[in-house]
Amino acid sequence: MFVLSKFSDLVRIEPSKFSKSTEEALEDEINAKYANKVVQDVGLCLCLFDILEVGDGLIRHGDGSAYINTVFRLIVFRPFVGEVLVGWISSCSEEGIRVRMDFFDDIFIPKENLFEGCIFVPSEQAWVWRTEHDLYLDTNEKIRFKVEQEIFTDQSPQGPKNILAEEGNNGDENAQQQMLLQGGSVQNIAPPYSLVVSCQTYGMGLVTWWD
Amino acid sequence: RDKLLSNYEVLEHIHDIKRRQKRSASKHRSIQRTENLETILLELQGYLKGTPAAKQTPENIRKFLQEISAYELEKAEKLQLLNVAPGSEAALHSLIEECDQRFTGEERQHMVTLVSQFLKPEIQSQQT
DSSP states (O other), X not given: OEEEEEEEEEEXXXXXXXXXXXXXXXXXXXXXXXXXXXXXXXXXXXXXXXXXXXXXXXXXXXXXXXXXXXXXXXXXXXXXXXXXXXXXXXXXXXXXXXXXXXXXEEEEEEGGGBOTTEEEETTTTXXXXXXXXXXXXXXXXXXXXXXEEEEEOOOSOOOTTHXXXXXXOSSOHHHHHHHHHHTOOOOSSOOSEEEEEEBOSTTOEEHHHHO | OEEEEOHHHHHHHHHHHHHXXXXXXXXOOOTTTTHHHHHHHHHHHHHHHXXXXXXXXXXXXXXXXXXXXXXXXXXXXXXXXXXXXXOSHHHHHHHSTTHHHHSOHHHHHHHHHHHHHHSOOTTHHHHO
């Protein structure tokens, strides 16, 4: 579920923080910059694990802060494909089920990845697994699932030329308003890091079914 | 680039950070800056407390790994056993590929026993 990733970055420390020891100041700056943020193709960064190398602090023209080249390791949340995780069902729709974990929300089970024999009941907005018993997948139930795919979406702002050409645009408000008017249930703002998971094999599904 | 961490190690690290924060509480820490960190640490702790990792100790983990090394398991599979602590053979199936072909029924049962011995998920009662 968690990995250690090595990062190399130029860290800026303001003069007001010079009273702190170098490691503390670096740690604070790095945590402030990376905690709870997604780095493309790496994962959701959680916190600093340790600092490997610290360069000399250099001071630029016109700016009193020290710039230090640092190599450090961060704890990153990045489940590997095929890993089994536990989360809570946050909502159900015809398309599938949204699952959340305490610190990560963008987990989705498309309807193809559910057990065979699962039916969506619109009146209750819930999925039911029809076997000998009727097993309901209710919200706020603990559910075990297997990671199938991870999707990283680039969130950098798009230039004006690209607005009309692309559909799923992140940055531009006009395009988003247009999509809303069309009344689609499409998600306009793609999250930077999302997981597509499945709930199909032995041991998957509500934790209470198997334990 | 990557080194896999078990849930237990992450939990340990969070405790470590909190301890260090308490020690240097006298020094002035700018509040806005650490907001991100506080949020993520709180959420992580809440999540990990509900997993088997909350009750594991280094000795238990070491002993478990020693015993389980008798079987041929991938590193990722051992890690999953640690994190998920399956309580039954069916759960083992989902964690270990081709469980039937690689291990006999007895060996699988033994693995489940080892898990409950060293990685006891006593938290079950608290969850319900």
